[in-house]
Amino acid sequence: xxxxxxxxxxxxxxxxxxxxxxxxxxxxxxxxxxxxxxxxxxxxxxxxxxxxxxxxxxxxxxxxxxxxxxxxxxxxxxxxxxxxxxxxxxxxxxxxxxxxxxxxxxxxxxxxxxxxxxxxxxxxxxxxxxxxxxxxxxxxxxxxxxxxxxxxxxxxxxxxxxxxxxxxxxxxxxxxxxxxxxxxxxxxxxxxxxxxxxxxxxxxxxxxxxxxxxxxxxxxxxxxxxxxxxxxxxxxxxxxxxxxxxxxxxxxxxxxxxxxxxxxxxxxxxxxxxxxxxxxxxxxxxxxxxxxxxxxxxxxxxxxxxxxxxxxxxxxxxxxxxxxxxxxxxxxxxxxxxxxxxxxxxxxxxxxxxxxxxxxxxxxxxxxxxxxxxxxxxxxxxxxxxxxxxxxxxxxxxxxxxxxxxxxxxxxxxxxxxxxxxxxxxxxxxxxxxxxxxxxxxx
Numbered sequence: 001x002x003x004x005x006x007x008x009x010x011x012x013x014x015x016x017x018x019x020x021x022x023x024x025x026x027x028x029x030x031x032x033x034x035x036x037x038x039x040x041x042x043x044x045x046x047x048x049x050x051x052x053x054x055x056x057x058x059x060x061x062x063x064x065x066x067x068x069x070x071x072x073x074x075x076x077x078x079x080x081x082x083x084x085x086x087x088x089x090x091x092x093x094x095x096x097x098x099x100x101x102x103x104x105x106x107x108x109x110x111x112x113x114x115x116x117x118x119x120x121x122x123x124x125x126x127x128x129x130x131x132x133x134x135x136x137x138x139x140x141x142x143x144x145x146x147x148x149x150x151x152x153x154x155x156x157x158x159x160x161x162x163x164x165x166x167x168x169x170x171x172x173x174x175x176x177x178x179x180x181x182x183x184x185x186x187x188x189x190x191x192x193x194x195x196x197x198x199x200x201x202x203x204x205x206x207x208x209x210x211x212x213x214x215x216x217x218x219x220x221x222x223x224x225x226x227x228x229x230x231x232x233x234x235x236x237x238x239x240x241x242x243x244x245x246x247x248x249x250x251x252x253x254x255x256x257x258x259x260x261x262x263x264x265x266x267x268x269x270x271x272x273x274x275x276x277x278x279x280x281x282x283x284x285x286x287x288x289x290x291x292x293x294x295x296x297x298x299x300x301x302x303x304x305x306x307x308x309x310x311x312x313x314x315x316x317x318x319x320x321x322x323x324x325x326x327x328x329x330x331x332x333x334x335x336x337x338x339x340x341x342x343x344x345x346x347x348x349x350x351x352x353x354x355x356x357x358x359x360x361x362x363x364x365x366x367x368x369x370x371x372x373x374x375x376x377x378x379x380x381x382x383x384x385x386x387x388x389x390x391x392x393x394x395x396x397x398x399x400x401x402x403x404x405x406x407x408x409x410x411x412x413x414x415x416x417x418x419x420x421x422x423x424x425x426x427x428x429x430x431x432x433x434x435x436x437x438x439x440x441x442x443x
Contacts, residue, residue, distance in 0.1 A: 107412040
């Protein structure tokens with residue numbers, strides 16, 4: 001309610017407005033507006049006082065150049081939906097990376113566990129050999145200086161055990177941090193020891209599909225490639241808006257309105273003595289004004305167009321050129337990543353084959369070195385060899401065993417890398433995104 005006073009005029013004005021608007025992704029909008037103006041004043045010249053003036057207006061407008069089209073106007077919504085998919089792909093990529101790191105850490109731990117056992121066995125053999133040398137010295141078949149070499153080898157073997165245990169504990173800490181949310185901050189987990197159950201094993205054969213099939217599988221399943229394709233699509237959609245801004249503005253509009261007026265009749269006398277009365281059609285209340293409005297007794301219609309354009313819109317053209325250049329660079333980078341897939345697949349297949357060959361050779365060398373060590377011990381027990389020769393054969397055996405473990409870990413690392421390149425790390429290890437999202441496994 002607005003109270004106003006001009007000289008001796010006092011008026012009471014009320015304005016009620018209600019409107020509803022609907023926009024369209026094509027670039028237009030429709031608005032329906034209702035308005036009621038109530039006026040009550042002490043003016044002696046008003047034929048209707050108080051009075052209600054109502055109006056109902058339906059208007060529409062639509063962009064025909066800039067801002068025209070569903071693709072242009074819905075690009076923000078489209079990109080937002082794509083961002084949701086992008087976040088899911090990013091999460092999946094993090095899970096894959098974490099799974100690959102955990103697998104490599106586990107198999108290294110398993111290899112170190114076996115290596116520790118081998119070094120413990122070597123240390124026991126070295127201690128036994130020291131005892132044998134002492135007996136030989138007592139019998140007078142071996143010179144006393146030979147005991148120093150045997151004891152040196154025993155000390156070296158025990159030091160190797162200590163180093164292997166330290167390496168094993170460090171790898172346990174690393175694996176605990178990977179498989180647990182709290183890591184070693186959890187006292188129970190910190191005190192626990194990890195005993196590998198699944199050992200690193202070399203399958204009899206790899207049963208790999210052809211290179212072409214693996215490349216096709218990698219390009220279809222890789223989360224990073226899917227994320228790159230999604231980013232490229234987002235850039236293309238965003239470019240639609242930049243291109244559209246180069247166009248001038250052309251808007252078509254139209255409106256249809258209807259009005260009504262009603263009020264309390266007043267008799268007005270002029271200074272000359274004439275008497276004026278209102279038209280009976282306008283005498284009434286708000287209901288009469290609404291009836292006139294909805295019967296369209298006083299319609300008004302209009303239609304038109306608005307045009308605005310910049311002469312040689314250099315700023316918009318420059319923005320478009322920059323975005324198109326950036327898009328081309330993104331396309332080249334994405335294509336380079338796609339082409340790199342085949343190179344990665346071939347490299348990891350070669351690494352897998354090399355790791356298998358190294359492991360098979362290391363196994364044979366370990367077996368032969370074990371035979372040489374056993375033979376040298378027999379020769380020593382028969383008095384045809386020296387402690388130095390036995391110690392040398394034992395060192396060579398330890399080196400061969402270590403090389404065998406290293407080759408086996410290299411094979412598992414190459415296999416994990418190949419699965420990661422093919423985009424099948426989660427499937428190959430029974431990991432699901434649903435469990436990763438929940439942070440719990442069902443088994």
